[in-house]
Amino acid sequence: MAIAIERSRVSARRRNRYRARRWIGHALTYLGLAAALFFFLGPFFWIVTTSLKGNEDFFAYPPAWIPTPPSLAHYAALFTRSSGARYFTNSMVISSLSMLAALAVSLPTAYSIARWRFGGGFLSVLLLVLRMLPAIALIIPIYIMYKMFGLTNSYLGLVIIYTVVYIPFAVWLMVGFIRDFPIEIEEAAMIDGCSRLRALVQVVVPIIAPGLAVVALFAFIATWNEFLFAVVLTGIETKTMMVLVTSFTSGGTDAFYGEASASVVLGVLPAFAIAFILQRYLVKGLALGGTKG
Amino acid sequence: MKRFTLLASMAVALVGLAVVGGLWVSPAGAQRPYEGQTIRAVVNAEYVKYSLSLIEKDLYDKLGVKIETEVIPLDAFVPKTLLEFNSGASPWDLVMFGPSNMPDYGRHFEPLDPWIEKLKLEFYMDDIADVYKKLMLRWAGKIVSMPYDGDVHIMFWNKTAFERADNKKKFKAKYGYDLAPPKTWRQWDDQSEFFNGWGWDGSDRKLFGAGASYKPSASGFSYHWWRARFFAYGGQYFDANMKPLINTAAALRALEEMVKTMPYYPPGVLLFESEEPKTMLIKGEVPLLYSWTSTGKRVGNPAESLIIGKAGFGLVPGAEIDGKLVHRPSMTPGRAMAVSKYSKKKEVTMKVLEFISLPDQSLKIVMDPKTIMDPWRVTHFRSEKFRKSFPGADEYLDAIEKTFPHVVPDPVIPGADEYQRKLSFEITEALARRKAPKDALETAFGEWEKITDRRGRDKQKAAWGEKLAEMKALGIEYHPDWAAKAK
Numbered sequence: 001m002a003i004a005i006e007r008s009r010v011s012a013r014r015r016n017r018y019r020a021r022r023w024i025g026h027a028l029t030y031l032g033l034a035a036a037l038f039f040f041l042g043p044f045f046w047i048v049t050t051s052l053k054g055n056e057d058f059f060a061y062p063p064a065w066i067p068t069p070p071s072l073a074h075y076a077a078l079f080t081r082s083s084g085a086r087y088f089t090n091s092m093v094i095s096s097l098s099m100l101a102a103l104a105v106s107l108p109t110a111y112s113i114a115r116w117r118f119g120g121g122f123l124s125v126l127l128l129v130l131r132m133l134p135a136i137a138l139i140i141p142i143y144i145m146y147k148m149f150g151l152t153n154s155y156l157g158l159v160i161i162y163t164v165v166y167i168p169f170a171v172w173l174m175v176g177f178i179r180d181f182p183i184e185i186e187e188a189a190m191i192d193g194c195s196r197l198r199a200l201v202q203v204v205v206p207i208i209a210p211g212l213a214v215v216a217l218f219a220f221i222a223t224w225n226e227f228l229f230a231v232v233l234t235g236i237e238t239k240t241m242m243v244l245v246t247s248f249t250s251g252g253t254d255a256f257y258g259e260a261s262a263s264v265v266l267g268v269l270p271a272f273a274i275a276f277i278l279q280r281y282l283v284k285g286l287a288l289g290g291t292k293g
Numbered sequence: 294m295k296r297f298t299l300l301a302s303m304a305v306a307l308v309g310l311a312v313v314g315g316l317w318v319s320p321a322g323a324q325r326p327y328e329g330q331t332i333r334a335v336v337n338a339e340y341v342k343y344s345l346s347l348i349e350k351d352l353y354d355k356l357g358v359k360i361e362t363e364v365i366p367l368d369a370f371v372p373k374t375l376l377e378f379n380s381g382a383s384p385w386d387l388v389m390f391g392p393s394n395m396p397d398y399g400r401h402f403e404p405l406d407p408w409i410e411k412l413k414l415e416f417y418m419d420d421i422a423d424v425y426k427k428l429m430l431r432w433a434g435k436i437v438s439m440p441y442d443g444d445v446h447i448m449f450w451n452k453t454a455f456e457r458a459d460n461k462k463k464f465k466a467k468y469g470y471d472l473a474p475p476k477t478w479r480q481w482d483d484q485s486e487f488f489n490g491w492g493w494d495g496s497d498r499k500l501f502g503a504g505a506s507y508k509p510s511a512s513g514f515s516y517h518w519w520r521a522r523f524f525a526y527g528g529q530y531f532d533a534n535m536k537p538l539i540n541t542a543a544a545l546r547a548l549e550e551m552v553k554t555m556p557y558y559p560p561g562v563l564l565f566e567s568e569e570p571k572t573m574l575i576k577g578e579v580p581l582l583y584s585w586t587s588t589g590k591r592v593g594n595p596a597e598s599l600i601i602g603k604a605g606f607g608l609v610p611g612a613e614i615d616g617k618l619v620h621r622p623s624m625t626p627g628r629a630m631a632v633s634k635y636s637k638k639k640e641v642t643m644k645v646l647e648f649i650s651l652p653d654q655s656l657k658i659v660m661d662p663k664t665i666m667d668p669w670r671v672t673h674f675r676s677e678k679f680r681k682s683f684p685g686a687d688e689y690l691d692a693i694e695k696t697f698p699h700v701v702p703d704p705v706i707p708g709a710d711e712y713q714r715k716l717s718f719e720i721t722e723a724l725a726r727r728k729a730p731k732d733a734l735e736t737a738f739g740e741w742e743k744i745t746d747r748r749g750r751d752k753q754k755a756a757w758g759e760k761l762a763e764m765k766a767l768g769i770e771y772h773p774d775w776a777a778k779a780k
Contacts, residue, residue: 055596081346082339082364140376147380232373235384236333236363246366248339256340256663 051261074258091241098162110174131168153235177211213281325357334387337370344664386636391626393703399432402631442628443669454580485557502557504570504582513717522547524621525612527775542776548730587665593683602684606692612779624700715740
């Protein structure tokens with residue numbers, strides 16, 4: 001009897017200790033996450049609130065954490081005085097077109113490499129080598145070439161360069177997705193009368209869609225955030241949002257902290273929104289590329 | 294007959310209307326001779342674009358011209374614009390540039406003199422401060438640009454710190470001389486030590502000794518803060534044979550003093566560009582700062598300044614050499630405007646350049662507290678409107694005018710920007726105590742030699758020879774003995 005009571009006490013003590021350990025573990029995890037969130041989102045929170053503050057609140061002490069009342073005046077100024085609408089539209093158009101072009105070119109390339117080892121292994125290595133070249137090393141020859149062909153300050157010029165720069169990454173990602181896709185399903189579709197193209201479009205693409213979403217997401221974000229080509233190859237008509245952000249934030253912002261913050265918010269918002277919309281595909285897509293059949 | 298009379302009277306009426314209409318139209322045509330034309334300008338920041346917007350309405354009313362302005366961010370500005378120019382074309386008509394880069398830009402600009410004669414342009418040259426006329430406007434002996442932003446450094450101080458009886462008493466007891474705005478670097482260093490770490494404004498706050506910008510970004514803030522001491526101690530960029538003099542005794546003394554006094558500056562000063570210390574000055578957190586003159590407009594801006602009416606303005610400190618005070622404030626880098634040689638609208642762009650440079654139009658630009666454009670015309674300094682624009686504005690403008698005869702320009706030779714960046718990086722390395730001052734300056738010396746060799750020693754030497762003569766004419770020469778003598 002005494003032994004039985006002692007055992008239940010011991011197991012209760014163990015249970016409590018286990019619970020306490022688990023609780024401490026959870027508390028530490030959340031504490032760590034909170035610290036990481038504060039570290040990464042704190043500056044962004046400050047930028048967002050500054051973009052909504054009046055000029056007198058920028059340097060107020062104690063700091064005005066939440067602007068009262070919040071004002072959209074800096075956003076309005078950005079769109080009226082600083083051609084913000086034009087730059088925002090340019091970024092949207094260029095990023096979207098580059099994303100679509102990268103998908104359109106990369107999918108058949110990746111498919112041919114995955115299924116037929118097109119280029120005999122050389123093509124995929126060559127693509128990887130292209131990826132290794134830093135943009136700064138290419139910028140002057142590209143500028144001269146673009147100048148010759150009249151491609152500077154045009155949407156087409158930017159879409160071409162972004163597509164070309166992004167293709168290696170997209171192809172390498174997609175090759176992984178397609179290799180993991182069971183060829184038997186494709187063959188079954190072809191036995192049922194599908195052409196190879198139809199099998200690719202109607203059978204393969206819907207199944208590897210999460211992977212394509214990842215490629216699209218990265219292509220959009222990479223293009224949206226790109227600065228070097230955007231500053232060198234553009235003119236007044238084709239400048240992008242990142243150039244506007246930098247023209248506010250470099251060389252002293254002086255009395256334009258509000259507009260500078262508003263430009264940063266608008267600069268990151270679309271990439272943030274696209275990532276948010278596609279996030280459910282993101283995990284699936286990344287996992288898809290990582291499996292081995 | 295009746296019909297004929299009717300037709301004739303209609304014809305007379307039409308002719309009459311045409312004449313009246315013509316009379317009515319022609320004055321407007323004369324008033325806006327370039328109606329419908331748009332020129333393209335390029336500038337290096339949004340606030341410069343904003344400054345042009347201050348005159349755009351008047352420009353349109355007078356000339357009928359609109360300006361479409363492209364902003365290329367500061368760090369990419371020089372490479373991008375030179376890339377365009379060197380390709381033998383330019384999408385811009387009006388070009389903003391830093392005058393220290395004149396050797397790289399000058400050949401792409403249209404000389405002004407033939408157009409001044411042809412279009413009877415009036416730039417009021419006698420009204421431009423002498424130093425700009427001598428140093429900023431010419432390339433290959435021809436005038437190719439007009440000033441837009443008169444950048445020089447002046448000193449700012451918080452009068453509260455210097456006028457409190459308690460502060461004066463304590464300072465005299467510790468240093469043995471009266472507390473007053475510093476005239477020499479030694480006094481500056483004493484005062485920054487004295488003011489650091491306590492409430493010199495009578496509060497309980499822990500305040501700082503002085504403000505500064507020590508980040509090596511742009512053309513190099515830490516370098517601009519170092520060179521005022523370096524030149525006051527007899528320094529010079531190069532000797533006549535293009536050998537850098539930035540590792541001499543003057544250079545070392547200047548840098549060692551800066552390293553030694555680092556604890557008296559706010560934490561984070563190594564990351565400060567121009568605006569951070571200005572903000573600390575106007576919020577009453579630092580009693581002393583030398584910086585660009587646009588700081589004065591922030592001092593006088595009621596929307597942000599807590600020291601309106603409490604600020605003093607004067608010359609950047611110098612050194613006492615053989616009983617005489619030598620001040621060597623920086624003139625750097627400034628902005629100027631020029632007409633692109635490749636423009637297809639040269640005539641109208643020349644008229645625009647004349648218009649934005651007019652005394653009354655340029656005054657609007659340099660007076661606005663939201664621009665960091667600084668005064669450069671004599672009439673700017675003496676404008677009653679400007680002098681009454683905030684309490685102390687008259688002292689502020691007098692301080693700028695008094696600074697001009699002493700200023701030291703940037704090394705205006707090809708690759709000026711590159712030389713400055715390399716040196717600034719090394720200065721900040723020493724300030725961060727990652728390198729000894731001597732090692733940092735020796736490294737910078739080596740970097741400068743490499744730049745000279747890469748760009749062609751003879752070519753650089755020839756360009757520097759011209760600047761050396763100009764600086765000599767301003768009284769700026771290398772004095773190897775001053776570093777030891779300077780008090």
